[in-house]
Amino acid sequence: MDLPVQQFRSEIEQELLDSFAALHDALPGAQNDRVAKLRSDAMERYASLGLPHRRIEAWKYTDLRARLGEAYPMVRPSGRPIDQAEIEKGLGPRVANLDSYRVVIAEGEFRSELSDVQALKEAGAELRSLAETLEHLPDDLGPLLAETGEQRSGFEAARPTGRSGAGPDPIIALNMALMTGGAVLRLGDGVSLDKPVHVIHLDGAGEPVSSVTRLIVVTGKGASLDLIESYAGLGGRGLQRNALTQIVAGADSHIEHTKIQREEDEAVHLSNWLLTLHENVRYNGFQYTNGGELARNDVRVLFEGEGTVMNFSAASLLKSRQHADTTMVIEHLVPHCTSRELYKAVLDDESRGVFQAKVIVARDAQKTDGKQMGQALLLSEGAEFDTKPELEIFADDVVCGHGATSGQIDEDLLFYLEARGIPEPQARALLVQAFVGEALEQIDREPLRDALTGVTADWLGVKLD
């Protein structure tokens, strides 16, 4: 009675299938049998699952099937030049001008002429186009491309039906089937870059388009990487994005990872982070969301080596009818790991924020330390916050906890500031800034933290020194 065989298909679900049928011979890697097989397998997975809807537990608060009207045609790379001004316009000068090694993925393809391939090579990192890589797929990437997003442990891993949303993920399947480009970044053992790597995604000038890209990052033993991903539009009339980032963090590596999403108002942003962390990794992730009409950020973390510490935080600043959903599945498969999640949402007008985080501690993962906190500040009557912090714990010697709060600006605090002569709008902005600041503080690198603090101030419409 449940999935996997779906009888009925909505129009958009069918359109996506059709676009695969029309495109698959032209997609990168079509000549490589392994890639072609991975793609058709993925499309089959998608065909049986359909688009997620609210009856799928993990998509309870984001009914994608109902919200997507039609599937936009896949973006066609034009190869047109993109200058600094355009990047600045898309990302805002604060983010665009961060000192970094730049990687540009525009109109669904890797743009080597805009990327610092050579400089990265000199610094010890290998950067390649995903499309090229797919033509001659290295053995170690095969298993990465085969990832379905399925939960490996916990209750739902044992549950065969597709209801729980813990089975194969249709968005990941679509990404595998349809991705047109992206980048592969590798850091050898012990390589430490002097500047962040900034991967800029730009799409959608003119007609509405879909863009499906992937970024794969593999770090060697003891490597250190500061990775920034930013997503922006080029002023087009509509964008449906399916972006996937896969990171395999080698033993003892240290990764700072930030995602900044500032797409145009009509954009639909579907993002997946698949993180595999080996032993003694220090991973610090951050997601900043304030663009698009609909954003869904899936983060899946697998602890595969002992002694690893993961810290994830997110800030979503939403207005008008924006909807942003951050959904995490954190699987502690091994002992002695630590995970921390902190989510902050500022919700104005009729926007809606969603935060779901499931921490699973497998039977053997003793001495796990897991904490999560989801907080929302509702600035207007029509805003809505839904949260579901979940713990599934099968090991006894652990310390796990979660918290969630939802409320409006504290009148006492406001009064305190106003009593000291700060006008109300500034006082409110100050309190919002402080609220978001707790998440921003988690960003280790100062220039980036300052940039995002500035972006927040811009969003609030105030100047803060």
Place this chain on the structure above:
Amino acid sequence: MPAVEETVERVREIDVDKYKYGFSTDIESIKAPKGLSEDIVRFISAKKGEPQWLLDWRLEAYRRWLTMSEPEWANVHYPKIDFQELYYYAAPKSMDKPKSLDEVDPELLATYEKLGIPLSEQKVLAGVEGAELGTARPGVAVDAVFDSVSVITTFQKELEKAGVIFCSISEAVKTHPELVKKYLGSVVPTSDNYYATLNSAVFSDGSFVYIPEGVRCPMELSTYFRINEKQTGQFERTLIIADKGAYVSYLEGCTAPMRDENQLHAAVVELVALDDAEIKYSTVQNWYPGNSEGQGGVYNFVTKRGDCRGKNSKISWTQVETGSAITWKYPSCILRGDGSRGEFYSVAISNGYQQIDSGTKMIHLGKNTSSRIISKGISAGHSNNTYRGLVSAHRKASNARNFTACDSLLIGDQCGAHTVPYLEAKNSTAVFEHEATTSKISDDQLFYCMQRGLSEEEAIALIVNGFVRDVLQHLPMEFMAETQRLIGISLEGSVG
């Protein structure tokens, strides 16, 4: 601490030995034919001499049920129930509702006495047999439900003086049809969920309470449920109405004999609180949890919901869950009236192969409503214990307040403790706070207690009792002492 072989042994021994309510009463009974069909629904209805409207109501529910499928989302695993293999009605043969205690089958009375529930009013008043319930304070009226029928309801006369109606629901259908018709299914509609719909079709007995306007119920009311027959399902239905300004405290207790097969208990409890009324509902659930191999035990699939219909009304749920092989219940409050308040205090203890998926829903609809959830889950042995709860504030529920704390304690490394809270705030003035922790008993605390001469098990019982104190203090006096002992028993042998 890894579970040593010895511990596993202990758990095995204790599980079977310690369930002291596991005896069965040898009593002749009348059963409906096995299986479920429209005829069975008619049979039950006829057996109870119900009016046509109620039969129609049941049949509608039954037809609805046929179209529904079993819920699968809970964190519990069990083989599919064959609903055709159950008896839906079982009543002691000697039972045509007796007029007084003298007419009750002595075998039945003996059963209840053995369970520590003296039904004789004199004895209760004398407090002689009440030792089992701690300091049995005189003045607890009991409705005793045995399989599908209510055996006797005590203190009815005394309650009548205060205007309180306390009787079995079958009786209420006859004596107060207007009240039953008005409120039955108004909180849990027949189409609510799979088990509630099944219950609506085949419910047998349960208690009915009506507290008139402005009355403070002079004594605690309680119902004691006992499943005795083999392969029967118990489908009781309880309806409590507190009219304007009324107050009632109601207790519920349950036990069942030890049997190899699983027994189904699918109850529906509906509470209605009108303006300024307060209902305090306490449960000590101690159905047979199954043996140490996880065989047998009661499937407890219960729908409990309270409707704070009036202004400034209050409903409070307190539950101590130690029994049942599988528990699936979410006592909820619909905070409809402005200024209404809902509370939920829960201790859920699982051992052996028990599975618990329980929690609450606080649905804030009215203005200035508040709710409080305190949940303590303790898992030991091979059990899994899930807290699942929803707190939601609707658009118009301005100034809704909620505080939730759920803590889990794990004893042993083969068990699981899980938390699945849902928070939905659709109103910016709503303030929700939720916190949850999971941990094991700290070695320091254990060491401290043992150093002072307590055995490890005693020390654990002491620490656990401290852990659940917040909840227990909300139980009526009658249950507190008993519950503390129960917690000790449920955890014995779980030293990990």
